Amino acid sequence: MPDDGGAVAAAASALFERPHADVLIIGGGINGLATFRDLALQGVDVALVERRDIAVGATAASSHMIHGGVRYLENGEFRLVHEAVTERNDLLRTAAHYVRPLRTTIPIFTTFSGLFSAPLRFLRHGAGRRTERGALLIKLGLTIYDAFSRGRGRVPRHTFRGRRRSLRALPRLNPRVEYTATYWDASLRDPERLALDVLTDALEAGPHARAATYVEAVESRAGRIVLRDVRDGRECEFAASVVVNASGPWTDLTNVGLGVPSRLVGGTKGSHIVLDHPELLEATGGRELFFEHRDGRVVLIYPLKGRVLVGTTDIEHDMREPIVCTDEEVAYFFDLIGHVFPGIPVDAGQIVHRFAGVRPLPGHGDVAPGYVSRDYRIERGALPGGAGVVLLSLVGGKWTTFRALGERLSNVVLAELGVARRTGTRGLAIGGGRGFPRGQRARERWLDMHTHGVDRARARVLLERYGTRAVAVMARMRDDADDRPLTSAPTYSTGELRHLARTELIWHLDDVLLRRTSLAFTGQANEAVAREVADVVAGVLGWDTRRIEDEVRRALEMIDPGQVRTEEATWPTT
Structure with a gap:
């Protein structure tokens, strides 16, 4: 029998019929979901609302990778890289249904370039003349990267090859290549489905965990959050002791709506295209090509599901503007393919999908987008109205570290509630894993x-x-x-x-x-x-x-x- 909305309607009713919880999370992206799961497993009375579908936005618009972030080493983000490598290795075990080892190859066209300018670029926050990263700099970075994985044994160490062996392995590669470096990270085959598994784990913890999609937080009134059902317009005032703003690049807009203006986020847009291109697919040799394009941006060509994923850009974005993959970005992607595989033509007719999202990066002033920290932090505030409701705003966060971020944010929430942690999530299998x-x-x-x-x-x-x-x-x-x-x-x-x-x-x-x-x-x-x-x-x-x-x-x-x-x-x- 039809049930007029099914699970969505039932989930909204569960919130509106009991409009209170210890914690309310605003935002159904992967970081909000990870925090929801962690708190649910602690037995906390927790609710989550998302104004659209689960895993829309940056969560869906990812590069489909779980990676330690080798390029973040150049920015000096050693804490983040160590955490990301640890989480990558953990996800290869706990989410093995969606996270798989990914062989990644870097084509390199110089030997010494960038060895001395890279530290200066770091000190100048990306300013100054760009110099291509050469073999020695990449070798140093991968050696450090391997060190972070030592003792965990989830992926092999990197290897280096000269031109002859590189072209033997990848014969369609640009013949100007001097070296290739190959290392291992992990692919994320279905980010949206893994996000759904995280949500389902939380809901299966018990009725104390409730989540509703197509329900938006529109304002605060006397310390309560006004929730509106997008489907029919009905509203309720929802009470919580702690409110977590995990709305990603919309964090500042959410806070404005709650009466707590902020300027925390300075997101950048990343776009991708998906090609149905058998010739290019074969040329990749079943591995990701991860490399520096002519403008210094690190980009990728990635075989996935019988197609080829190409990305990504890193462009300052005003959240009041549409978030789409533009024709200019498509032209950029075609150019980067030609840089690595000059003998393989590509045209717009081979595009079967394109998408864009905004990374929830911290506000960064005049720092170049590629040098903005990919780490995360939690800002504490309070809702207006004198009710003593704590507002925690999440700034930053990436797919790879979602579990660790959720645990850290949950620890802050538990401290606010005066509740002890009951269990950890490290090593705990996720959903169909x-x-x-x-x-x-x-x-x-x-x-x-x-x-x-x-x-x-x-x-x-x-x-x-x-x-x-x-x-x-x-x-x-x-x-x-x-x-x-x-x-x-x-x-x-x-x-x-x-x-x-x-x-x-x-x-x-x-x-x-x-x-x-x-x-x-x-x-x-x-x-x-x-x-x-x-x-x-x-x-x-x-x-x-x-x-x-x-x-x-x-x-x-x-x-x-x-x-x-x-x-x-x-x-x-x-």
Whole structure:
């Protein structure tokens, strides 16, 4: 039976019917979710609101990497690199369903360049004449990087090759290359789904953890936060002892709405394109190419899901303006591909997806974007009204360190509440990473145990897609008498999508196409797919014919030959 909004409506009602908690978190990006999960596991009465879908914005617009940040060494951010390497190694074990080792190669075109200018650039915060980073400087950086991983044994040490061996391994590489350096970080195959696993872990901790999407925090009144349901406009005043502002690049705008003006964030826009380009895909040799472009920006070419991800830019951005990947950025990406693979032509017709997001970096004045700290900090304040409500604003944060950040922010919250920590999250498996079989033999044994009533090849796809949460997906598919592969996208099935619609806080069709599946990322989200997916989930979400048409139109506007508006330059007004 239709339930008019399903899980989204139920989640909003749970907040409005009990409008109070010890902690309210504003923002459903990965750092807000990590803090929510940590606090939920401590037994804290905690609520989270997000004005759109889970994992929209910078969380979705990532480079799909979990990395220690080798280039941050040049900025002197040794604490952050050490923490990031530690977290990367931990995620390779705790989230092995989505985080996998990634061989990364740096093409190098000089030997000595940058050895003496790099320290000066650091001291001048990026000012001064740019000098290309040469082999010796990169060798020094990777040696330090390896040292941070020593004793943890999750990834191999780096290697160096001269021109001849480099071109033997990557024959389409620019023949001007002098060396290549290869090291290991980690890929993040499905950032939105990992974020959803973090959320689900929190909700499964018990009814003391509540989260609602499409609910916005619009203002504060006498120490209470006014929440508004985006779907129907209803409001309530929500009381909490601690309010956490984890709204990323919107942190200052959120604080203005709460009556606490701030100037904490100075975000920069990063854009990416996804190419359906078999020749370029083959040329990468199955590895990420991570290198310095002519302007000094560190960029990447990255094979993922049978496509090639290319990025990223680092441009100052006004949060009042639209956040989109521009044609100028696309031209920049084509130029950087030509720099490394000069014999491989690329054109706009090969773009199947593009997206942009704003990094929630701290305000940085005249410091060049590439030299702005990627570390994070927590600012303490209070809501107006004299009610003694603590406001904690998160500044900064990156995907790799989400667990550590969530733990640190939770420790601050627990101190404010006078509550002792009950458990830690280091080493604690996330979502479908619990019991995830590592290695081919282990996967086959897992399939032997859990593939009942589902085709084995299909079960293998679901295991890769959801980790061990595939067990629940397969159970719902078996119970769904009408389960069948989609005609327009047969790697997904109707029972599978109906299960997602029932359980994963879906309100719009683009929630499914962009963030619950890989259909948009891989360029499959055309009109036929959009219509079929809408028809499939309509019965669960209570959509009539007019709503289906509206959702298809909205989704196709958002996925306009790959142009995805992951973030809108709007903010609620009272």
